Amino acid sequence: GTLDEVKSRGKLNCGVSSGTAGFSAPDAKGVWQGFDVAFCRAVAAAVLGDPMKVEFVPTTGQTRFTALASGEIDVLSRATTWTFSRDTDLKLTFAGTNFYDGQVFLVKKELGVSSAKDLNGATVCIQSGTTTELNLAEYFRINKMTYEPVPVDSSAEGERQYQAGACDVYTSDGSNLASVRASFPNPSDHVLLPEIISKEPLGPIVRQGDEQWADIVHWTESALFAAEELGVTKANVDQLADGSDNPEINRLLGKEGDLGKMLGLDAEWARRAIAAGGNYGEIFATNLGDQTPIRLERGLNALWTKGGLMYAQPFR
């Protein structure tokens, strides 16, 4: 299975986007950074014991599924929406949702638009080859409005076109637009319209047919949620791993039970995954949160206990 391949190779091949601020982009030293990247590092830490043993494969909207199907990458972590046809027809397995997003519209304040319903006749920048494109077409169709699509092939390109005024509206996932807006010289000149026209559950994907590998990816993700729920952080994970009075933490970090073995990994897998970049909340904060230029709110991505949708399956 994929697990053995990864182990014998000694590297995890992880498909990411070649450049989306906050999610994945190489820095000046060529080290990949971002939310999607951090997730891959967690998987690598769990499986191989070293978060740096990841080979990042930049994929485009077009090549991503083929790269996965052909075995070029082991996991695709590229803000890909979980949809019915992708899951079934394209033979993919979604290993869970690690980011709840929704499609929104970004417009300039000076246009005086306050609702998406006012956008009749507008020119809309949109990344081609994404679900966004289909949502957009449907939304305008339902509301009996017309629009002029301007297809772009990357987020950076869409942003440039929007800024230059080549389109009135830029539509994309809310997280993306928030980071785009944040990077503008004066963000307050732009508004995100209140309508969220689609649900975009994003998450890592693996090939269909390798249940063990899908489980590993899914439970690594879950471990990160659970760690946040249980208050396990990058800082205290080593200390808690030596034993705590919470049995669930003990099970999670390999002190009790043999959950790791059931996955085909060793006992400390989750501990390493958490140590790699912290729990889910920490990953979010370092890549997308308030301290970053992107300044994204947790919103739906908060824990279920805090009004969000993030909910770890029980480690038992």
Place this chain on the structure above:
Amino acid sequence: MANAITFPTLEPHQAFRLSMLLNDGRYRSYTIQIFVLMCLMLGIAWLVDNTIRNLALLGKDFSFSFLWSTAGYDINQRLIEYDTQMTHGRAALVGLLNTVVLAVLSCALATIIGVVAGVLRLSGNPIVARLTVVYVEVFRNIPLLLWILVFGAIMSEAVPAPNAFKGENATAGMILGAVAITNRGVFIPEPLFTRDLGTLNLGIVEPSLNAIAVLVVVIACVLISRVLVRHANRVQSQTGVRPVIWWKTMTVLAAPPLLLLWALGFHLGYPELRGFNFQGGFQLRNALIAMWLGLGIYTGAFIAENVRAGILAISKGQTEAAHALGLRPGKTMRLVILPQALRVIVPPLISQYLNITKNTSLGLAVGYMDLRSTLGGITINQTGRELEGMLLLMLIYLSLSLIISGSMNAYNARVGLKER
């Protein structure tokens, strides 16, 4: 030739031996060809077998039925009717038409630029010649993709947005009140008719009868003017003097179409700023313009070199001979230089057309919805039919190429110089 000396007589027909398969010129070529054929068949069989097994492994089949399912995505530039509820096949057709339109426009632009630059480069004026050299070298030595991106950037960065046309203190204005150059495209007046003859339903497309009527009349006028020219030729060959017919041909070419247009109530629909954008008129989108300029100017540099080479290939002696015979420069050009230069220029020109057609596939870079972006892009991406989609895509490009190179061969066969 009787000769007494005994001579080793050999049997006239040697029996077939196996070694002749390799040593006998007649059989060896068959041996080799059968060997090659077998290798080829084995190779193809191997590929097909792999493909079938891979498809089975992925649980996919091989079928083109996806072409008849709903596309769902939008195409901004469409020459025939299209909306999101139509099929992927229809979307591919729209893309194909966009490809063809772009190719035709770019070929025209490249030819004009190339011919002008090629001629200017040979002009005695050193400044102009130097500038054309700069143009040719700069464009030929930098990748086309970069140029397309640059033109895309120019069109969206250096050109005013529509709302710059708005209000009292507008910072931009329309050219002659009819053409608006904005960073969403160039808006030009569109032809409109007050008397609409309706449309002709041909199944796939529904062309407007007005357009057909205009086209028919124009073609008829061209044919008539050809008759006039032929008549002039006849008069010339009989009397030696060529009758002056330019005004007749002009009239024939211009008057009937103008009359028809008047009868149909032809007028121009001017673009107007309404709402977010200019409405009315004809919109040439940025992607089209960036691709058009990129392809046209880039390829123009190559054509300029071909043109220059073509003109240089006609030796100075030809001009001198024509002058010595008393032919004026204009006639020398028309009767002696051009017919010869064209023979040299046209074949490489057509292969540049071929390049343009293939290079339209870079439309993706600026979001031009050509065949590759529709069928080879969004459709494949949505349906996961990369095998079928790519095959179809390649076949279509191949047919376009074959059509173009076929026309080149026909031209070569027609004008090839006769040699000893």
Place this chain on the structure above:
Amino acid sequence: MEPHIETVIDRNRMMVSDEIAIRIEDMNKWYGNYHVLRDINLTVKRGERIVVAGPSGSGKSTMIRCINRLEEHQAGRIIVDGIELSSDLKNIDKVRSEVGMVFQHFNLFPHLTILENCTLAPIWVREIPRKEAIDAAMHFLEKVKIPEQAHKYPGQLSGGQQQRVAIARSLCMKPKIMLFDEPTSALHPEMIKEVLDTMIELAEEGMTMLCVTHEMGFAQAVANRVIFMDQGQIVEENNPHDFFNNPQSERTRLFLSQIIRH
């Protein structure tokens, strides 16, 4: 040097009129700062046949090309058939349609058949009906002995045949004067004779000819006068007999000795 010409034509049979065909007075020409032609003075009478000789680079071609204004002269006068060559385009046209020229490299139009080569100028310059132009062309092609090639293309003919076509093409304009610029020097030796024969025939008919050539046999057989040029000037001018047997100038002697040795 093999003499290609066996028969010396009867010079007296060809009358030289007193009319002046070409008159060049103190003509000078520069290429940039390079003084190619220096004080050229030459008068050619109608019916005269003049051979111009001289070392390479001496300006022979340039002089002859000035006569139908393929090159512009900068000082002095050239009067052809009573028309002075200046920058007046009308005059140039008139002169060019009176003066035929045959080049070293034939310069036939390769995209036209032999017949079309010959009728092009008559039809478009003289504005003669096509029928007549064709008849005339066939007549001249017969004269140069290749009427059967009329519908071939130049590329299909041998060098000698091509040069004869070039002569016929010039003749089709019915010129009063013919200029030849080394018409045989690009030809294979076997073909030189057929071209020279054609030229001799032309000379016998009394055509005014100015001929740059190194075929001394031809000069001896046909020329009324031989002109020797060097360094852009006319160095010696004489009748062929004296020119070859008793050259006056040192340079001529040197040149002749070289030519004949070669």
Place this chain on the structure above:
Amino acid sequence: MEPHIETVIDRNRMMVSDEIAIRIEDMNKWYGNYHVLRDINLTVKRGERIVVAGPSGSGKSTMIRCINRLEEHQAGRIIVDGIELSSDLKNIDKVRSEVGMVFQHFNLFPHLTILENCTLAPIWVREIPRKEAIDAAMHFLEKVKIPEQAHKYPGQLSGGQQQRVAIARSLCMKPKIMLFDEPTSALHPEMIKEVLDTMIELAEEGMTMLCVTHEMGFAQAVANRVIFMDQGQIVEENNPHDFFNNPQSERTRLFLSQIIRH
């Protein structure tokens, strides 16, 4: 026609053996539907020197090229040195290494030096050690009197020298038979003699030679037999003396008169 050959070599000194070198029986060849060679019959004995003459297009080159299978014949037989030419590639290779051929346009390999031209085939076909091949090549280059050019490239030599190299190159394969296809017709007249001299020397050594040429002086001096071809057939075959002085066929007479006048 200038006779380039002054000395008529002593024919008796050169023995003609009774062995047969080449035998052509009822050979026919077509180019498409065009019948180029018709019922050719010819026997050449070892040591014989045969000159083939005839008007252009009569099939001389084609016949000679059939002998080493540069062209394929379609009917009849060709037996060279006891080997019948058929489509058997081994036989063709054998024949080709016994038969040397010299072309009108030399066809030296311009990317190789003279010496490399001469050693190429011995090394790669005969598989002789390089050292020996070079010695042999130098020997033959001395024979054709250009050993000093051995390290130049063909482009640096004159036509005559190139043709002599071409002969030396053939000789390096130690052929039993040499074929010449108009070896002098692409040469400037001054260079013809040096090539003919080389060929005469070869003849004196008793090489079997089949030579297409229009050099009648050479034919008279060297040939045992002259063969006259026209329209793809052998029209006359005779000893040189009778051939030139007393031709039997009308066509031969016509041809000789043309050749000699030109």
Place this chain on the structure above:
Amino acid sequence: MTERNPAFVRGEMLPAREPPAGQTGLLKLLRENFFKDWLSALLTVMSLIVSVWFVCSVFPWLFDSVWNANSLSECRQILAGAEGACFAVIRDRWTQLLFGFYPPEQYWRPVLAFALMIVALAPILFPPVPRGLLRFSVVFPGLAYWLIWGGTLWLPVVVYGGFAVGAVLLRMTGRLGAGPGAGLAIVSALTWWFVAPGPVTTVLEQLLPLSLAPVASREMGGFLLSIVIGVTGISLSLPLGIVLALGRRSKMPLVKTISVVFIEFIRGVPLITLLFTASLLLNYFLPPGTTFDLILRVIIMVTLFATAYMAEVIRGGLAALPRGQYEAAEALGLDYWKAQRLVIMPQALKISIPGIVNSFIGLFKDTTLVVFIGLLDPIALSNSIRATADWQGIYWELFIFIGALFFVFCFGMSRYSMHLERRLKTDHR
């Protein structure tokens, strides 16, 4: 003037004189070159206006450029509203644009490989260079592979061993005739390549370790990637192109048809569809479960692409050879392959060098298309640079840098190929 009859002899030669006034000097130069007629004058004026406008609009921006900053916003602060370029991005990222993510401490390896490439090309491109260097040209590909990808030097050595095995077998089976001998040699070489590299390399490596730190091809990007793809594509396509060109000229109808179909197919589809084939389809055509490096797949497709064009270039070279060369080789008894190798190809290839250089320029420019399948060529890197928070919004500076580098490369090469063409022309005369 005087009538000079019958004879005239010039006593002393006339000296050369200066041309009359108005025929020389600046004025004439101007008049003749720039203002000959109204069209020329118009063109002159227009060209001047265009040049001046271009200079005025671009130069202030260029000269006012900022080289020291860490982000675009810092640049903007420094410029304080003035028009100016922010070349700090180049300063910040130029190594990335050149090498991609190649480990910085290993940069010397590709640089050395590039320098060696010039040495290896020298004997082919510059005739005065001693021919002996050709041996180095043969060794170079293996050496370059080792330098760039690292790993053990023994791997390329063992791969070269395959050629040696083939050559030895060809020698030994020479008696069998060319066809079977060559076949056997090819089969044995292929067997060697399939069987030997693994074990033999390991053994040799244990005996004498010669290793460099391995670098994955994924780490390569920028111009390094363009050059690697371009150079490998062209050099691999050369032998294949020769075979294909010979196939296209073959008298055997089947061989000819196959060659023509292949060439026309490849030349008839855009390169980008072939690249998509490499990234999307190649896996379908290979046995299930085989995956290999995307860059390798791209190189395969690019090689096929270049092969078709190369075959046409070489076919041109072959066609330019006079028939006599073939006939002379045949008459000397050389068989087809020997004639090709010793006589025909050396000449045809020499004639084709300008064409080959031009194909290389084209291919090198076309390597930018790999951006569409997610490889990090310079253009893709410029996109990902623009995706970082620091340089979001920067545009022209990156394009200018990339364009300038391409220009220098391609222009240099195209000049060189023109020079070659001229030299060939004089060589032939």
